[in-house]
Amino acid sequence: MAFLDDNRLLPAEPSQRIAAHELYDAVRALPLVCPHGHTDPQWFAEDAPFPDPAQLFVIPDHYVFRMLCSAGIDLSALGVPRVDGGRTETDSRKIWRLFADNYHLFRGTPSRLWLDHAFQDLFGIDERLSAANADAYFDQIADCLSRPEFRPRALYDRFGIEVISTTDSPLDDLRWHRQIRDEGWHGRVIPTYRPDALVDPEFEGFAGNVERFADLTGADTTSWPGYLEAHRIRRAAFKAMGATATDHGHPTALTADLPQAEAATLFDRVLSGKATAGETELFRAQMLTEMARMSLDDGLVMQLHAGSRRNHSPHVMARHGRDKGFDIPGRTDYVSALKPLLDAVGMEPGLTLILFTLDETAYGRELAPLAGAYPSLKLGPAWWFFDSYEGMLRYREMTTETAGFYNTAGFNDDTRAFCSIPARHDVARRADCTYLARLVTTGRLDLDEAHDLAGEMAAGLARRAYKL
Amino acid sequence: MAFLDDNRLLPAEPSQRIAAHELYDAVRALPLVCPHGHTDPQWFAEDAPFPDPAQLFVIPDHYVFRMLCSAGIDLSALGVPRVDGGRTETDSRKIWRLFADNYHLFRGTPSRLWLDHAFQDLFGIDERLSAANADAYFDQIADCLSRPEFRPRALYDRFGIEVISTTDSPLDDLRWHRQIRDEGWHGRVIPTYRPDALVDPEFEGFAGNVERFADLTGADTTSWPGYLEAHRIRRAAFKAMGATATDHGHPTALTADLPQAEAATLFDRVLSGKATAGETELFRAQMLTEMARMSLDDGLVMQLHAGSRRNHSPHVMARHGRDKGFDIPGRTDYVSALKPLLDAVGMEPGLTLILFTLDETAYGRELAPLAGAYPSLKLGPAWWFFDSYEGMLRYREMTTETAGFYNTAGFNDDTRAFCSIPARHDVARRADCTYLARLVTTGRLDLDEAHDLAGEMAAGLARRAYKL
Amino acid sequence: MAFLDDNRLLPAEPSQRIAAHELYDAVRALPLVCPHGHTDPQWFAEDAPFPDPAQLFVIPDHYVFRMLCSAGIDLSALGVPRVDGGRTETDSRKIWRLFADNYHLFRGTPSRLWLDHAFQDLFGIDERLSAANADAYFDQIADCLSRPEFRPRALYDRFGIEVISTTDSPLDDLRWHRQIRDEGWHGRVIPTYRPDALVDPEFEGFAGNVERFADLTGADTTSWPGYLEAHRIRRAAFKAMGATATDHGHPTALTADLPQAEAATLFDRVLSGKATAGETELFRAQMLTEMARMSLDDGLVMQLHAGSRRNHSPHVMARHGRDKGFDIPGRTDYVSALKPLLDAVGMEPGLTLILFTLDETAYGRELAPLAGAYPSLKLGPAWWFFDSYEGMLRYREMTTETAGFYNTAGFNDDTRAFCSIPARHDVARRADCTYLARLVTTGRLDLDEAHDLAGEMAAGLARRAYKL
Incomplete structure (x- = not known):
């Protein structure tokens, strides 16, 4: 587990x-x-209830989106709201996949420790986030969030x-x-x-x-x-x-x-x-x-x-x-x-x-x-x-x-x-x-x-x- | 070895x-x-071919000669070229001996690690440099440098x-x-x-x-x-x-x-x-x-x-x-x-x-x-x-x-x-x-x-x- | 011991x-x-002879009294002399007890290491200073100080x-x-x-x-x-x-x-x-x-x-x-x-x-x-x-x-x-x-x-x- x-x-x-x-x-x-x-x-x-995984873990967390930004990923593609009226990604699953694809960027950072801890202890996930399991992660977390105990x-x-x-x-x-x-x-x-x-x-x-x-x-x-x-x-x-x-x-x-x-x-x-x-x-x-x-x-x-x-x-x-x-x-x-x-x-x-x-x-x-x-x-x-x-x-x-x-x-x-x-x-x-x-x-x-x-x-x- | x-x-x-x-x-x-x-x-x-040991390891390396200088050894005695026309030591063996006499000054420094690594792996030497083996070192390195594989x-x-x-x-x-x-x-x-x-x-x-x-x-x-x-x-x-x-x-x-x-x-x-x-x-x-x-x-x-x-x-x-x-x-x-x-x-x-x-x-x-x-x-x-x-x-x-x-x-x-x-x-x-x-x-x-x-x-x- | x-x-x-x-x-x-x-x-x-324990260890040591001061203890209560003519504590045993009551403040500091070393090696004490043994400590040290070998x-x-x-x-x-x-x-x-x-x-x-x-x-x-x-x-x-x-x-x-x-x-x-x-x-x-x-x-x-x-x-x-x-x-x-x-x-x-x-x-x-x-x-x-x-x-x-x-x-x-x-x-x-x-x-x-x-x-x- x-x-x-x-x-x-x-x-x-x-x-x-x-x-x-x-x-x-x-x-x-x-x-x-x-x-x-x-x-x-x-x-x-x-x-x-809290909304979906991207809105919980990616969009509001400046530790997370700035690291992705430093690798050349546009903040708009991560759903970070615009104040200038420009377009920003709204598909939470798409944002989540982009995050999962780049999860290696967080190696050695406290964000990684905090995220893994929540994934395992709070959402009961038993393997490291990756491109391969991004959708399964998303579904599992989304399912939890719909329940009263979350x-x-x-x-x-x-x-x-x-x-x-x-x-x-x-x-x-x-x-x-x-x-x-x-x-x-x-x-x-x-x-x-x-x-x-x-x-x-x-x-x-x-x-x-x-x-x-x-x-x-x-x-x-x-x-x-x-x-x-x-x-x-x-x-x-x-x-x-x-x-x-x-x-x-x-x-x-x-x-x-x-x-x-x-x-x-x-x-x-x-x-x-x-x-x-x-x-x-x-x-x-x-x-x-x-x-x-x-x-x-x-x-x-x-x-x-x-x-x-x-x-x-x-x-x-x-x-x-x-x-x-x-x-x-x-x-x-x-x-x-x-x-x-x-x-x-x-x-x-x-x-x-x-x-x-x-x-x-x-x-x-x-x-x-x-x-x-x-x-x-x-x-x-x-x-x-x-x-x-x-x-x-x-x-x-x-x-x-x-x-x-x-x-x-x-x-x-x-x-x-x-x-x-x-x-x-x-x-x-x-x-x-x-x-x-x-x-x-x-x-x-x-x-x-x-x-x-x-x-x-x-x-x-x-x-x-x-x-x- | x-x-x-x-x-x-x-x-x-x-x-x-x-x-x-x-x-x-x-x-x-x-x-x-x-x-x-x-x-x-x-x-x-x-x-x-590279010239002799002193010209390879002492005279051009500012990590090496500044440490010797800090111990009161004149840069001219180490063969460091003068721009003011003053005299500088030209006898490479003499320079090498001065370096070897003071090799203890490099204890705990990266220069020591780099030098020992080259002495052992490149020139096949099997003991630490000292006043006692300075000449043997010099000869061994000089001999290597004369060969095509160096x-x-x-x-x-x-x-x-x-x-x-x-x-x-x-x-x-x-x-x-x-x-x-x-x-x-x-x-x-x-x-x-x-x-x-x-x-x-x-x-x-x-x-x-x-x-x-x-x-x-x-x-x-x-x-x-x-x-x-x-x-x-x-x-x-x-x-x-x-x-x-x-x-x-x-x-x-x-x-x-x-x-x-x-x-x-x-x-x-x-x-x-x-x-x-x-x-x-x-x-x-x-x-x-x-x-x-x-x-x-x-x-x-x-x-x-x-x-x-x-x-x-x-x-x-x-x-x-x-x-x-x-x-x-x-x-x-x-x-x-x-x-x-x-x-x-x-x-x-x-x-x-x-x-x-x-x-x-x-x-x-x-x-x-x-x-x-x-x-x-x-x-x-x-x-x-x-x-x-x-x-x-x-x-x-x-x-x-x-x-x-x-x-x-x-x-x-x-x-x-x-x-x-x-x-x-x-x-x-x-x-x-x-x-x-x-x-x-x-x-x-x-x-x-x-x-x-x-x-x-x-x-x-x-x-x-x-x-x- | x-x-x-x-x-x-x-x-x-x-x-x-x-x-x-x-x-x-x-x-x-x-x-x-x-x-x-x-x-x-x-x-x-x-x-x-050196005077009593408080005058030896507390009153003259700025490492000691500033730490006690940082915890809200008035320097005057520690016997630190006044230059403005104000009253300062003169009862060395009272000062010593105040110090002992607060000895936990020194956990992890060099003062603690220095003090314990002197208590043990110099004055032959075999337990950590605390409110409970403050008086025994005082007596032991005071007794030593009266002897020629101190x-x-x-x-x-x-x-x-x-x-x-x-x-x-x-x-x-x-x-x-x-x-x-x-x-x-x-x-x-x-x-x-x-x-x-x-x-x-x-x-x-x-x-x-x-x-x-x-x-x-x-x-x-x-x-x-x-x-x-x-x-x-x-x-x-x-x-x-x-x-x-x-x-x-x-x-x-x-x-x-x-x-x-x-x-x-x-x-x-x-x-x-x-x-x-x-x-x-x-x-x-x-x-x-x-x-x-x-x-x-x-x-x-x-x-x-x-x-x-x-x-x-x-x-x-x-x-x-x-x-x-x-x-x-x-x-x-x-x-x-x-x-x-x-x-x-x-x-x-x-x-x-x-x-x-x-x-x-x-x-x-x-x-x-x-x-x-x-x-x-x-x-x-x-x-x-x-x-x-x-x-x-x-x-x-x-x-x-x-x-x-x-x-x-x-x-x-x-x-x-x-x-x-x-x-x-x-x-x-x-x-x-x-x-x-x-x-x-x-x-x-x-x-x-x-x-x-x-x-x-x-x-x-x-x-x-x-x-x-």
Whole structure:
């Protein structure tokens, strides 16, 4: 029945494999704590069946379609929607076959691990995807999806999810979250306050967004104090729907702490639409510090995802829009960039700021030393391109010796690919147990400590860091 | 007869060693595809014997003499030619003894692996080089070199070379390549179009070079269109001699895509010799995009070797000239630098641009994300200081999870040290099989896939990426 | 009696463990060569007993208290002295209990390895520290400290120290070094010339320091030539007390080589207190080249510790002062920064400049290529946050293939935590033997060579690099 190796991602060396397996066996079935991700709350509210295999695994997954694109396959042929009105493939079986024909491209990638895991464990398939079995795969998955036990709420239970956070705009009315609550379903689906649309003057429709923010909150968002008040009001509304965290996605980690009068003037500039690129960056920087101050007041945990240069290809942006696999990282500084925020509130043990990076060089040089000193800072898990076996091991190897384990925030699945969630947690648990087994077998940690830590890394650290 | 470990570079852990050995045994004897290097076509045209051991292994190898220099040995004492007219050692046996006395300096380096491999497999020596056996070594190698089976063409066959590219200036008349062709020898020795002398205004004699370019092509190289036309003409001439690729060695990866009128004005500036450092850099940047456009037309594969700060020591430059081991890498940005070129032609599947780096931090952060999205981009192999066992493993560990295997371009031996070519390919094959065996024994890849990939990494990927 | 694994830090794979153990057994008991550190010469001069466990292990160790601080524990509660007159805990047993309660925070860190080693080997404790045994630990250590065999000179002998360097200001009168000498004690405790207070215009009290420098040397330190002369005089005085080295801690590695007239003008500017930040940086840069020239004259080995952004938190600085765990590294360039100094004296085999970094990305990209070419350059060992098992292995993996072993300078314990010195050398010896065993078992090095290198890395390289 299985085509995956049950020992996958555990060390090859026998003594290490035994230690890793023992640790993994004790945590493999722990509940999934999912404090950061991009699933759609509507799924859980409506509990409608997922559509066909291509719409589940190919069309929405930027890891998948960008790799196919890199091999010269047009995104339109993969059904990726067009924003320019151009034609895109709609035959899901045809898209699936194209994907299957090129499945070798994913060798050695985490996508392959996530896909195979779902194919085997969720859909009961017992051989590797190929051109030859593409149709059989399609039929098998499509058949499953038509059954009630593959609907979102059933999968939530089957996956063993304890809590799952979505990522939401302050302008979102949270209707689906409310519906889930009002129905009394036992699943815990909570929002996360992600204010890009309102704190990034370069965000499409920024000025209009700030106006809608006023409508939604009753605050006068044409003034700096009113605008900040609107944030406080919406944050409180998110908290009321269960939110425990905010999330901030910025091109850099720059923060600022201007005197309030200067900040007010800057706000007027950006609202006027006449701000320079530097002022725009400065406004985002100031808002990180403002958000940190609000977090200190309302207790919401703050996440900073910095360093992605979004929409690198203007052609892909023009044809297919945002989030289409063409977001490329760049060098990211934290040590100078975060200083204004840290000078303001960094020594507050009541604040939790979780830092993420796409620049692995910052792990040992900047992030571990910062998190290993400031009480407010924690390190988020290996992110995006580094949410992978080697990426996770490098993360531990480069941060643990300086920051230890307890300044890290556990695992994030960080995905909109719902079916990949168990696979992603499983990869993390296996990688973490591999790392712990290496410490144990080289005399750097006792086995009882490793057991304790395996549980922390699988669930405990995330629960505590995110106050879940 | 052997002093090298036949299992060298394969994993120590038994299950991994077995898997790696099985993979390696299947590819160790595959033909050598050599799409980028610096051998001299005159060797193959004239087929004259190589001179003595010092002239073969010490005097021309910057890996070797820079390490000896770092220990305080004067380059002149090693026979490295002087450009300032100063005295340099000419007694090859004396140079060889100095090298042998200091052979311990190479412990743990790839030079040691390449040298030992050639000593044992090519010259039949069965003990490690030392002060004690320096003379015996010298005599044994000198004796071999006097025999016909050690002449360049015989070695080409003995090494199992399938094709070898040289690196040539557009001003080169390609006479040796023509002679090889005209004689009808079965070896395939092809040129590569490397236009530094004509696209880098800081290159010695730049203005004169542009004039000679006119003489050679009949184009009016005093005008921007004529200058571009001259490139097209010479590229066609290189193609006619078998070239499939161009190569570009720039201090940074900066590209530009100016309007043609601005580019023409910039060309006039640089030709006048009055260009600022910024204009010079901008001209090189513009030429990369022009070359990419020409590649789209004529199908030549484009290589970019960026990031070396050449001739770091002015003393060494003044005494011994260029390429004397004092080229030092620096931080290199790709994600912003390549954007103008990629905006122009990056989404064209008909273009192949192979990227090289001396800044390993770019692997995971910039190059793998770029190559894992843009259809035109491929990653060249680990280069120069990183053309080594650990360097190759880091390259795979940091790129595969994001870009997979099929966005990489196979191995380059990239050397003027002809006798090291089999050793270099062997190191790459062993390192790649070690990496694959790690994936197999940790359940990340099936064995049949690993066999397929081992062959691709040894020869197939290079053949296809370079259209050989 | 032992709670530490005797095989700790040696490879888990049996063939590698055997090789590593054999190498380690041959070097574990070699004398400790300690060419760079921060012990207090007064200890050895007066030979007074060390105070209680908290004052030995917690209060002075920034690795320890910053980790506790990162978990939200106030530095004052740990007894870290206040510079603002605020209250700080003085009950050592209470501090010790707080430390023991939180000992799990150190899992996976080098601090844990160093502490456990001292607890077991020095104080004869046979179980891991915990809340439960905190008092027993305290009593046991306190009891030991009251005995003569735990006084500084006895420990110097017990640890097998061959020589130990302290780090001293040019303004220090070296009275304790003189007392040690005059008494004729057999221990070798030598000073190191560390002129921050006199070469960094941002150092507290800079102008006054330059005045005191005149008093101490008789030179006219209001003029540039007199100021340089004062350095020469103090360097000679340090040499007379046994010094073999200088040390330079700068925020960047920037060097400069201005014409002497310009340097003189710059000196006047910085002395006037009106220098800009750029001039201040330039003065430090110029002084590195001046110091290199003096080293060429007087033979003192030069160390450059670059890249720490000191006192990142103004709150901690205001309450507790310097060196309190809030020094955070940043990106550090060497290839351009060192060029002026290297252009002046870099090719001199008579100069030794040992380079340290907190930016590991510089290892393979900049430092190994520089040290693998320039005769004057050597690489210092993995420093500070990277003075750890993984840090040491990365250091070897990223430098050896380019710079070999003989361009490295051996180990530094670099600590003021006297009791951790044997543990630190032991970690380095185990890590180096692990690295060597990897080379041996993968056919990259012969066993006899590995034995030779293990001895070099444990003691020989440091002795020669530092002229000890």
